[in-house]
Amino acid sequence: MSEEQSLKQKTAKGLFWGGLSSSIQQLLGLIIGIIVTRMLSRADYGMIGMLAIFSSIASILQESGFIAALAIRTKVSDKDYNAVFWFSILCSTALYGLLYLSAPLIARYYSTPELIPLSRLAFLGFFISSFGIAPRAILFRNLRVKENAIISLTALVSSGIVSIILAANGFAYWGLAIQSIVYVAVVVLLNWYYAKWKPSFHIDFSPIKEMFGFSSKMLITNIFIAINNNLFSVLLGKYYSKQSVGDFSQANKWNNMGHSLITGMINGVAQPVLANVANDPQRQLAVFRKMLRFTAFISFPAMFGLSIVSKEFIVITITDKWIESAKMMQLLCIWGAFVPVNNLLSNLIVSRGRSSIFMFNTITLSLLQIITACISYPYGINIMIYLFAAINILWMFVWRFFVSKEIPLTLFAMLKDIAPYFLLSATLTTTAYYMTLGISNLYLSLIIKVVFVASIYALILWKMQSVIFLESIQFIRKKHKS
Template sequence: MPEPSLKQKAAKGIFWGGFSSGLQQLLSALFGIVIARLLDNTDYGMYGVLAIFIAIASTLQDSGFVTALVNKRNVTQEDYNAVFWCSLSIGTSIYIIFFFCAPFIADFFKAPELIWLSRYVFLGFLMSSTSVVHNAYFLRNLMIKQRAMAQLPALIISGTIGIIMAYNGMSYWGIATQNLAYIAVINLWYWYFSPWRPTFHIDFRPLKDIFGFSSKILITSIFQQINNNLVSTILGAFYTKAEVGNYTQSSKWNYMGYNAIEGMISSVAQPVLREVADDPGRQQNVFRKMLRFTSFLSFPAMFGLALIAKEFIIITITDKWLSCVPILQILCVWGAFMPVISLYSRLILSNGKPNIFMWNSILLCVLQLIIMLLAYPYGIHVMLILFVVLNIIWLGVWQYFIWQEIRLSLWNALKDTVPFAGIAATTMIATYYITIEINNIYLMLITKIGLAVAIYSLIMWFSKVTIFKESIKYLSGRSKK
């Protein structure tokens, strides 16, 4: 059997990445709906204030090794083995440090309950440190199907545990246990599907070749995690736990929305772009096609989520969460651009330029911190709007470096993104005014979704958009097979 072409491997990876991400977000939504009906915003707030510590610790544990292994031209057993034992050592050390720091965390947020809750939640650092290499192995070898087969049962089992505990009145302990169960199950499946196994010949010398790249990814990832969790931390310091809970709930739905698209693209973007890194012309063509595909999906999906936010929140998790609606709508605008930003950063990394990735992310994080500290007295909505505007403007900085790497002009980048954003926005505005007189909330939700999909698809069809027709053709081909 002939070796599949890069295009075939990329298409297969995107298909399985999309199938996995879509199904995961659907299951996460179903479990999230049930749990949100059982808990309140204070419960989510208790877990939400720990998000930044979880994110930073997870990043330290990864240490940029996954990205470095995916990007390395030739990877040996010694490389994998050194990363495994290093990750395990870091995970163990982080847990010990955070265990003794728990009282200080509780004092900062003025919540004594956080002492044992944080110590319990942080067990995830130990558990997930054992699967860093397996995750890198799957991504490097485009084993997207195997990753999906590991992630889905983990989601089902952990979601079921979370619901049972929430139903029995265990509040935020149920959310924490759900997260730990997910890590435990996915680790077991990663080990089952991956052919790689560690040895007890511990030698850290191969890390010298990896650390130059991975250290910059580590620093960048820490700042990105601070950036992504900055809002919940500032809210936890200056606002009530209920307000933190409202933001956490809104952020969760926004994340599930854009992560379904980002997960589909990011699972193949870096390894595929790395394959063509020696040919800038070909790399530009591959990147532009990915950019059009990302824009084609991301803008209608996230603008659509903003359109139906009110009906969705009331129907699924009841009107006790109604205050989440404006927050979710603001975040959805940011979420529409997130897969595009992620794709830009993947190209920078695939070309072996972690310095650009690092300093770009650090500067953005610092600017966001300044803006949010200045804006928080004016309320969460103003703070979030400024947060979103800055992130969208910063896409221009990414564009400058993309132009340096592959000579993709701003005009061509705009041609690949703006039409999809404009059509998606026009579709949602038209749908809003067409359905504005509908009084039944269920009919409103169904009509909005159906009408928006129909209008967007018809515009794509009559405009003869190539990426739309190629997607239909590919899916039709798979269904015939």
């Protein structure tokens, strides 16, 4: 088998397992989320939402970008993994101690004393996860997508069962905090099981110094991404109510579940595969454009579809007490359709080792988001979301500009790859939305929208003999036979 065929097979296999894993995860997450959300209040989710930014930044600091650094490293030894293992543990220990002492300050900022004990429990999650950084890097670098799928699904089921039991017994927001800790603990244990790697007590941090130039830029970048992703919860928690934070957290959760299905499928293979062909820009361009078409083919109909059924979905699954989150979800899902595309563009930049470009681009976007949010919050949550979505969608063209410096991807070529799927999805979902305006039965409205968009989308692509569509069908048939 040629190198090109081998890479193509690994990519297809990775996409299959990534897609299967993401699909099952989102389905299970949907079921668990519906059950738990029906039992908890908007304020319960608001309490956890207020702490999200601190846990996210702490997790990024203890990982420090070393998983990405190890993935693009030409040769990796046990010495490298061992250095990352001990560095992550030392870093997370110091961070947990700092956040433990800072809990009263966090509670004072939100004027919510209950956050002191809750934050000290919730922050244990990133400390536990530090023990799994090195084995996770091994699985990621070696495209062990199947094993990662098993790990994620096992952790999701285990933590989901725990959260349902706790919610049913009145643990409220404490159950959500414990759920995340159980999830992390299971992931860490299974990472060790599948990686088959053991650390050494001979500690040498020299590999950290070698990787720090790249990883430090990834670290700074990821911190700004975390700030950007959790900015709304921070501002809403300060200037609005716990219920508003809960509404936004709920809307953003379902939006994230939607676009994470696609990014989870792509992320498992994009960076390692693109890095594998980084020395051949023309070949990398061909691989990248195929990934871009596949991403657009999946993302636009899925996320636009989720946007138009947000009201039906929210009311049917978690009752009309969350109706405010349905309005937010509708707006967020339009932006969510572009997240996998932007994610793929940024992965290309990282695969080329251009962590500084990735860093400065992300920092600029985050600062723009922060300024916009701080200016717009007095005008209401919906205005903030409109501006947030518009900026992130338009930023796709900024990512494309920097990608074009690495591979010859023209603006016309990018639009040619994604525009057909965007226009078709936008037309069908808009038509379905107006078709069902007069239907009061939510179940009927949901079914008509989903069946209409899915069937017409597939029919048109089949009639047009879309290569991505036909290859996807062919691949699924082969897997079914095998």
